[in-house]
Amino acid sequence: MSVIRIQGVRSLEGEIGIQGSKNAVLPVMAASLLHNGTIVIKNVPQIQDVFCMMEILEALGCECQLKQHELLIDTRRLRESQVPVRLGKQMRSSIMLLGPLLGRFHKAKTCYPGGCVIGRRPIDLHLLALRQLGADIDCEGEQITVRADKLQGTDLRLSFPSVGATENALMAAAAAKGVTRIYGAAREPEIEVLCRFLEAMGVRIDGIGGSLLTVHGGERLQDVEFRVPGDRIVAGTYLGALMVAGGELCLLGAPTDHMAGTLTALRQAGCLCKLYPDRIYARMKERPQPMDLSTGPYPEFPTDLQSVMLAVASVAQGRSRIRETVFEERFATAGELKKMGADISVEEGTAYVTGGYPLAGGEVCAADLRGGAALVTAGLASEGESRIHGYFHISRGYEDICRDLSAVGAAISLKED
Numbered sequence: 001m002s003v004i005r006i007q008g009v010r011s012l013e014g015e016i017g018i019q020g021s022k023n024a025v026l027p028v029m030a031a032s033l034l035h036n037g038t039i040v041i042k043n044v045p046q047i048q049d050v051f052c053m054m055e056i057l058e059a060l061g062c063e064c065q066l067k068q069h070e071l072l073i074d075t076r077r078l079r080e081s082q083v084p085v086r087l088g089k090q091m092r093s094s095i096m097l098l099g100p101l102l103g104r105f106h107k108a109k110t111c112y113p114g115g116c117v118i119g120r121r122p123i124d125l126h127l128l129a130l131r132q133l134g135a136d137i138d139c140e141g142e143q144i145t146v147r148a149d150k151l152q153g154t155d156l157r158l159s160f161p162s163v164g165a166t167e168n169a170l171m172a173a174a175a176a177k178g179v180t181r182i183y184g185a186a187r188e189p190e191i192e193v194l195c196r197f198l199e200a201m202g203v204r205i206d207g208i209g210g211s212l213l214t215v216h217g218g219e220r221l222q223d224v225e226f227r228v229p230g231d232r233i234v235a236g237t238y239l240g241a242l243m244v245a246g247g248e249l250c251l252l253g254a255p256t257d258h259m260a261g262t263l264t265a266l267r268q269a270g271c272l273c274k275l276y277p278d279r280i281y282a283r284m285k286e287r288p289q290p291m292d293l294s295t296g297p298y299p300e301f302p303t304d305l306q307s308v309m310l311a312v313a314s315v316a317q318g319r320s321r322i323r324e325t326v327f328e329e330r331f332a333t334a335g336e337l338k339k340m341g342a343d344i345s346v347e348e349g350t351a352y353v354t355g356g357y358p359l360a361g362g363e364v365c366a367a368d369l370r371g372g373a374a375l376v377t378a379g380l381a382s383e384g385e386s387r388i389h390g391y392f393h394i395s396r397g398y399e400d401i402c403r404d405l406s407a408v409g410a411a412i413s414l415k416e417d
């Protein structure tokens with residue numbers, strides 16, 4: 001088993017190239033299935049979730065070739081509409097295949113998806129959207145079967161701006177005849193990326209970036225080359241690392257436009273940021289100021305950075321309050337951070353964190369992807385050695401967190417135990 005080892009309390013200095021966005025590339029890969037032809041996606045991160053999605057697409061009959069960060073998907077021999085259970089269970093995004101498979105084959109089968117254990121993760125909104133577009137849905141045990149002789153454009157209303165449900169609805173609507181209006185759509189940047197990808201394939205979409213999306217479906221699609229943006233969560237993670245370690249970083253390829261909510265919070269906590277369209281220069285001179293943060297749907301502070309902010313708050317100069325409103329059980333990392341010396345108490349969806357510096361480090365285990373990144377962040381602010389287990393969670397979303405942080409001065413390495 002792999003273990004990350006960190007000797008903390010060293011400042012960071014230098015440049016990190018920010019990998020392409022995980023949450024943008026996965027739905028784009030899924031949406032490729034709508035087309036019968038070839039798709040080239042650029043800036044694809046080499047992460048486990050991408051490898052898993054490639055494996056699923058290949059099991060369905062596609063040919064996938066990933067060279068460096070360019071992925072070619074040839075969907076001309078797509079023949080299967082059933083996602084293998086073993087792979088579907090490995091990640092949450094497998095549910096995203098229902099919409100495009102339904103569009104291509106009029107039927108699709110998958111299992112309840114896997115992914116991070118960060119609270120209740122129902123799929124009722126996904127299924128409701130597909131049903132309203134004309135699908136019959138049959139849930140038996142762990143299996144979900146959807147069928148639709150004809151997908152028909154309609155008015156959809158999402159009761160919560162779910163990212164995944166909006167993506168599934170968009171993809172099914174692209175294949176449906178006529179116009180679909182999605183009211184209450186999520187506004188996360190990854191939705192905009194998916195819309196731009198669908199547009200490039202030939203789907204007309206009005207209202208991109210807003211909460212009402214109008215999709216003109218049923219058009220013939222074309223081959224495309226498409227580039228996904230940098231990963232805003234990875235960029236935010238490395239800003240968090242800088243905030244606990246101090247120093248100066250340039251994050252090349254950070255999607256500044258998508259990070260307003262994050263940057264406002266980090267600046268309030270003392271991070272000095274200079275923004276350019278494709279990079280962020282950031283400097284941290286003192287320990288972070290205490291924070292009063294609440295996560296929420298975009299453009300609010302992203303839930304995916306909440307765990308990292310717990311680590312930042314753990315070394316702040318005072319008491320912080322961090323409220324989680326999206327995934328209620330996403331405070332599992334607090335327990336591990338406490339083992340590293342953090343002072344955190346959680347009450348009804350809110351974490352109260354009293355900062356102290358340095359942390360003690362120790363032996364901890366990542367329970368989910370972003371939680372793992374938070375433990376690494378805490379390790380950078382720990383006096384003793386930190387040993388972080390559960391690397392496979394981290395590798396689902398970070399290409400090589402040890403490479404990136406050691407390049408800017410952290411004493412961090414991945415060892416086989």
Ligand code: UD1
Pocket residue numbers: 022023024026092093120121122123124125126127160161162163164165186188190303304326327328
């Ligand atoms: C996506 C991201 C994830 C991020 C989350 C919120 C991907 C691969 N994952 O996850 O990293 O943390 O957005 O920004 O892009 N909900 C329902 N019913 C549904 C669907 C969701 O009640 O059918 C609820 C969930 O329980 C949760 C909330 O809606 O409380 C947000 O979930 P959602 O926006 O769907 O997140 P994901 O698409 O799963």
